Every structure is written in structure tokens, then in C-alpha cells.
Amino acid sequence: MKSNDARKVLGEKKFHETLKERYGVGEERAETCRLRLLRAVEKFEELFGADREIRVYSAPGRTEIGGNHTDHQGGRVLAAGVDLDAVGVASAGGNGITVHSExxxxxxxxxxxxxxxxxxxxxxxxxxxxxxxxxxxxGRKIGGFRAYTQSDVLPGSGLSSSAAFEVLIGRIADDLFGSGDADPVRIAQIGQDAENRYFGKPCGLMDQTACAVGGFAMIDFQDAKQPAVEKIPFDFSGCGYRLCIIDTKGSHAGLTADYAAIPEEMRRVAACFGKTLLSQVLEEEFYADLARVRSQTGDRAVLRAIHFFGDNRRVARQAAALRENRFADFLALVRESGRSSFMYLQNVYSPSRVEEQGVALGLALCERLLSGCGGAWRLHGGGFAGTVQAYVPKKEFDGFRREAEAVFGPGSCVPLAVRTAGAIRIL
Structure with missing residues (x-):
């Protein structure tokens, strides 16, 4: 499609009906998305010239729904694509690759x-x-292309802005130089490999997979090379709740040792049974031999293993609750997961910075505001600093947002929609 034709399509307000379905949002948000895509096409023309053959793409950010620190032990996670996304406008041609990100x-x-x-x-x-x-x-014969990208996925919020960018570029390359039907999990794996070997960051595969697949997705990492992915058909827009994250504005700087200790201690427990990952250990054998494991690994490692076994089982129960439209049961499991992260995983604040407990404060605030109205709350992401996730009855959301932002500042409470589509070409 020529860029001027794309502008005409995106210039029509009726196109937001398409975006409502793809982004999983209402009228107002769809209109915002339409105008943003239109501006992206206009910016592409400004940078690379008008009247080119272009294609328009989108890849969602993601939110962790269940399974806190279970993926690196070969366990299960439940994640969801969200309406905040990375968008790209691209055109094949030329001798080189030029990507201009806003x-x-x-x-x-x-x-x-x-x-x-x-x-x-x-x-x-x-x-x-x-x-x-x-x-x-x-097998793609990669040639030259030009692309402009822009993202409204909040950096540092646990919504995976880098993974959204990676699967966006993967979808663009596959579509321009292949058939455009590459398996989303394969695109995710390519993104992970690029981040590991080229970028130099030893990340897992959860973020890229959730961004590439979209919707609610249960991902089982028992086979790390080929994780099992099940998309859960649940219409979140009709459940009567708003999903949001609260950015507690804590810094992640200097927390590397805290993050690294979690998988290291879990692997130490697994090693007591001659295994490398906790997913390879039978839970009943772990409890039967608890005294020996405690003496060899220490109490915190044992508690973190207890969290793994509980949260790994909870993910399957959460997926079943969504599948069977038992949303109240799902919310109860969210609260259980949050308690487990606080009590057993112990990643709500750093033991080296006890004066900084923004996440714990956010959880306490959520408990005060939501425990009487059927809401749910949990730590979101890696922990120690960052964000809290909350499910708020729609009629309570405005008041909840005001209270949260009174503590953590304007814009700290970010509403999210669950987006069914993963990384896709829109036009």
C-alpha cells in the first residue's frame, strides 16, 4: 500500500473499529491508537519520502499475570499482551537497513x-x-529496508518495551522478506537470541513469547528450546474489572545481586536432588526431605522453592479459571500469588535497602482500597522495586486511581487492556 493510501485509510474514523478488535479497547482508546498510527505514517514520509510502498505493524507490550520467577526454573507462567505497543512503518528496498526509532x-x-x-x-x-x-x-533473504518505530510501552515498568521492539522487528523482517506467517514462538526465540548473543543480556523467553503471541497465554518452559504455549480464550473486557499497574518509582539500579540470588538459590535446592532446575524435582520429594535441604541450602532458598512449587501449580489453576469463566476464582489465585511472592519468594524489597519499600507500600495501599470490593493485587515482574498489578472493579477505578496517584505521583497508575492480537501487520 502506498503511504498516501495508508494515510487515507487511517484518516477515516471508521478504521478505529478494526483497532477496537485488535487492541481489545473501547472507542476512546481506539481513536488514540488510530491517530498514533497515522502520525507514524506521516513521520515515515517525513524521514524517508512520500509515496513509497509501506506496511504498518504493531507488537504489544506484556503483563505478567501469574508465575512470578517460575520461568527460569522450567516452570509455567501466565502472561497477557496489552494495548500499549510498539508500532512500525516499513518499506523494503535500497542497499542498507535503516531503522529510525522515535x-x-x-x-x-x-x-x-x-x-x-x-x-x-x-x-x-x-x-x-x-x-x-x-x-x-x-531462510529469509534479508535485503535493505527502511523503518520508523515508536513505542508507548512504558520503559522500566515490567511491560517489556524491549521485547515488544524485538518481536516488532522480527515481524517486519519476516513479512518483508518471507511469507509473513512465521510462528510467533519462533519470532520470540529469535528475539531472545538477539538479546542474549548480540545485545549481551542473558534474558529468558517469557517476555518475547507473550509479546509475539498476545492475549492470555500460558507458557510452559519445561522444554526451554520449544516451550508449550496455550492461548486462553477469555474476554477480559467483559469481566467488570480494570487491570492496571502502579509504578512505585523505585530504582532498579544496584539490584543485580538480588535478582541473581533468586535463580541461584532455587538451583541450589534442585541440586540437592541431583537436578538442575526445580521443575525437575518432585514436590512431594522436596517436602519429604525438607530438613536435609534446609541444612544444605539455608532457609531463604527453601522458602523460595516453596514459592516456586506453589506458583507453578497456581498458573495452571488460573488458566483453568479463565478458560471456565470463573473470574472470582482467578482473582483469589492472584491474591494468593501475591502473598507467596511477599512471604516466600521475598522479592518485594531489597534486604540491602530496607528504607526503600515502595512496592510493599503499593501492595498495602491496594489491600486497603480493594479488599472490601473483590479486587486483587500482586507484585508485578522481577520485584525489589518497580510495579504493582491490580484488578479494580470498574465502578471503583477512578477513586482507586486518585488514591494511588496521591501517593506515587501523577500518571503512576496506568490502566491496561488485554490485547488478543500479538505482533501483527495492521496495514
Whole structure:
């Protein structure tokens, strides 16, 4: 489609009906999305010229619904794509790859040079190079293309802004140089590999998978090379609740050791049984031998293992509750998961920074505001600092938001919609 034709389509208000379905949002939010896509096309024309053949893409951010720190032990997680997304406008052609992301200098690459480059670690260029290399390994003949990208996925909020960008670039490369029907999980794996080997960050696969697949998705990482993904058909828009996150404005700086200790201690427990991951250990054997495990690993490692076993089972129960439209049961499990993270996983605040407990304060605030009206709350993401997730009855949401933002500041309470579509071409 020519860019001027894309502008005409996006310029029609009726197009927001399409966006309501794809983003899982109402009238007002769909209109915001339509105008944002229109501006993206206009920005592409400004950067690369008008009247080109273009395609328009979107990849959602994601929110963790259940399974806190279970993925790195080969366990299950429940995640959902959200309406905050990374969008891209792209056009094939030329000798080089140019990706201009809003707010950043453009990245320029040679499609014939896709091996990792020393000194490029930690850059968006490294991610683009790695993703194009992964697509080339899948048989795509990667050529030159131009792209403009923009994201409203909040950085540092646990909504996976980097994973959304990765699967967006993967979907663009697959669509421009392949058939456009690459398996979403494969796109996620290519994004993870790019982040691991090219960008230099040893991330797991949950974020990319949730962004690529969209909707509610239960992901089982027992086989890390080929995780089992089940999309759960549940219409969140009709449940009577608003989903939101509260950014408690805590800094993640200096918390690397706290994060690293969780998988290290869980693996130490697994090693007591001759295994490498807790998912390989039978829960009944763990409890039968608790005294020995405690003496060999320490109490905190034991408690973190208790969290793993409980939350891993809870994910399957949460998925079943959504599948069977038992939303009250689902919310009860959300509250259970939150208590487990606080009591057993112990990732609500850093033991080295006891004066900074924003997440704990956010959870306490949610309990005060929601315990009497059937709401639910839990820690969201890696923990120690960052965000709280809450499910708020729609009629209570405005008041809840005011109270939360009175404590954590304007804009700290961010409403989310669950988006059914994963990384897709929109036009």
C-alpha cells in the first residue's frame, strides 16, 4: 500500500473499529491508537519520502499475570499482551537497513553483515542485527529496508518495551522478506537470541513469547528450546474489572545481586536432588526431605522453592479459571500469588535497602482500597522495586486511581487492556 493510501485509510474514523478488535479497547482508546498510527505514517514520509510502498505493524507490550520467577526454573507462567505497543512503518528496498526509532539516532546496517559486532553490545543496532540474522537463518533473504518505530510501552515498568521492539522487528523482517506467517514462538526465540548473543543480556523467553503471541497465554518452559504455549480464550473486557499497574518509582539500579540470588538459590535446592532446575524435582520429594535441604541450602532458598512449587501449580489453576469463566476464582489465585511472592519468594524489597519499600507500600495501599470490593493485587515482574498489578472493579477505578496517584505521583497508575492480537501487520 502506498503511504498516501495508508494515510487515507487511517484518516477515516471508521478504521478505529478494526483497532477496537485488535487492541481489545473501547472507542476512546481506539481513536488514540488510530491517530498514533497515522502520525507514524506521516513521520515515515517525513524521514524517508512520500509515496513509497509501506506496511504498518504493531507488537504489544506484556503483563505478567501469574508465575512470578517460575520461568527460569522450567516452570509455567501466565502472561497477557496489552494495548500499549510498539508500532512500525516499513518499506523494503535500497542497499542498507535503516531503522529510525522515535527519540533515538537512526540505526544503519548492511544486510550482508549480520554477525555479532564487538562494541555494539547494549544497542538497538545489535538487536536489529541479531534479529535479521535469525530470520536469515530461517531462510529469509534479508535485503535493505527502511523503518520508523515508536513505542508507548512504558520503559522500566515490567511491560517489556524491549521485547515488544524485538518481536516488532522480527515481524517486519519476516513479512518483508518471507511469507509473513512465521510462528510467533519462533519470532520470540529469535528475539531472545538477539538479546542474549548480540545485545549481551542473558534474558529468558517469557517476555518475547507473550509479546509475539498476545492475549492470555500460558507458557510452559519445561522444554526451554520449544516451550508449550496455550492461548486462553477469555474476554477480559467483559469481566467488570480494570487491570492496571502502579509504578512505585523505585530504582532498579544496584539490584543485580538480588535478582541473581533468586535463580541461584532455587538451583541450589534442585541440586540437592541431583537436578538442575526445580521443575525437575518432585514436590512431594522436596517436602519429604525438607530438613536435609534446609541444612544444605539455608532457609531463604527453601522458602523460595516453596514459592516456586506453589506458583507453578497456581498458573495452571488460573488458566483453568479463565478458560471456565470463573473470574472470582482467578482473582483469589492472584491474591494468593501475591502473598507467596511477599512471604516466600521475598522479592518485594531489597534486604540491602530496607528504607526503600515502595512496592510493599503499593501492595498495602491496594489491600486497603480493594479488599472490601473483590479486587486483587500482586507484585508485578522481577520485584525489589518497580510495579504493582491490580484488578479494580470498574465502578471503583477512578477513586482507586486518585488514591494511588496521591501517593506515587501523577500518571503512576496506568490502566491496561488485554490485547488478543500479538505482533501483527495492521496495514
Amino acid at each position: 527519540g533515538f539516532s537512526p540505526d544503519r546496517l548492511n544486510p550482508a553483515e549480520l554477525m555479532p559486532r564487538a562494541g555494539e553490545e547494549g544497542s538497538s543496532a545489535a538487536l536489529i542485527r541479531g534479529i535479521c540474522a535469525g530470520m536469515a537463518a530461517q
